[in-house]
Amino acid sequence: MTNTHAIVIDKVKESKIAKTDFDNLTFGKTFTDHMLECTWRDGEWQSVEIKPYGPIEVEPSCKVFHYGQAIFEGMKAFKDATGDVFLFRPEDNWQRFNASAKRLAMPEVPEEIFMEGLKKLVALDKDWVRYGEGLSLYLRPFMISSENGVAAAPSTEYKFMIIMSPAFAYYKGDVRVIIASEFSRAADGGVGYAKAAGNYAASFYPNNLAIQEGYQQVIWTDAASHEYLEEAGTMNIFVRIGDSLFTAPHNDRILNGVTRRSVIQMAKDHGIHVEERRISVNEIREAAKDGSLKEIFGSGTAAVIVPIKGFKHKDFKYELPQLDDSYASRLKEALKDIQYNRAEDKHGWRVKI
Structure with a gap:
């Protein structure tokens, strides 16, 4: 100093x-x-x-x-x-x-x-x-x-x-979500990528509507078309289809989460194929119908990783399968092992006080 x-x-x-x-x-x-x-x-x-x-x-x-x-x-x-x-x-x-x-x-x-x-x-x-x-x-x-x-x-x-x-732990109990088809968290050219207080204030009303329907959170979609997944409540979103893991790309609408980046690296370390790309609602619905949709989970500092048990999009409802060895649980444990100094920190993420 x-x-x-x-x-x-x-x-x-x-x-x-x-x-x-x-x-x-x-x-x-x-x-x-x-x-x-x-x-x-x-x-x-x-x-x-x-x-x-x-x-x-x-x-x-x-x-x-x-x-x-x-x-x-x-x-x-x-x-x-x-x-x-x-x-x-x-x-x-x-x-x-x-x-x-x-x-x-x-x-x-x-x-x-x-x-x-x-x-x-x-x-x-x-x-x-x-x-x-x-x-x-x-x-x-x-x-x-x-x-x-x-x-x-x-x-x-x-x-x-x-x-x-x-x-x-931040979340307790099962988490089910509504995929937004009307409200949006952020728009192009706005402040979605910033941790601005107003971003969170604007999310409370749609989230309250979801709670009234018996859901705990909202998966936000893009403001222009409501066709692509962006974030899960206050968290970044990950989707597993087959053996591949997908997450929405960082842009001026989506927060570049520190936990998100850590999860991506952990997935690569564990030999999991991970892609940053746009994920459409239709792709999710089709994967749910043909059985290839295995997991959806959110990542963030407060919650670390939160598995999503089910979702609703308009009139379509789906419950995710119960997996014995999910990517969510595997990656959460690997991340916590680094945070609690139980495993080697080969990426240099820990800072000792």
């Missing part, structure tokens, strides 16, 4: 950890003792503060409330059997964070602020990272426009922050 970006640490007087029920956590509701905050003002980043987790004070005219300049990342820290703590591919998240910032006319966060701040924050609260199957510490870097005023223009001030939450 440079002197300009020195990290100032204000530790809590007493940790909340002893009062935290780790056996009954709700995802994203419990937060660690500390958070990171850094302000961009007068064209430059100010000093980095790590301080007790708590409210921030903003005025009603704060621009994030009016024009939605807000981005975030989802990351995790893992603890191995010896007590060491690791991040998983954090530089990929930093790079994607800045790609999102650029698209929303926000300042990019220097590597020394993002990476060094993140490492010091996790190190300070490392006791919150619990060891065990499915346990992790969910990390949420985010940035908001914090200038006061309602003029429709990019903000002149921003807050970059990181908060952290101990986590169990």
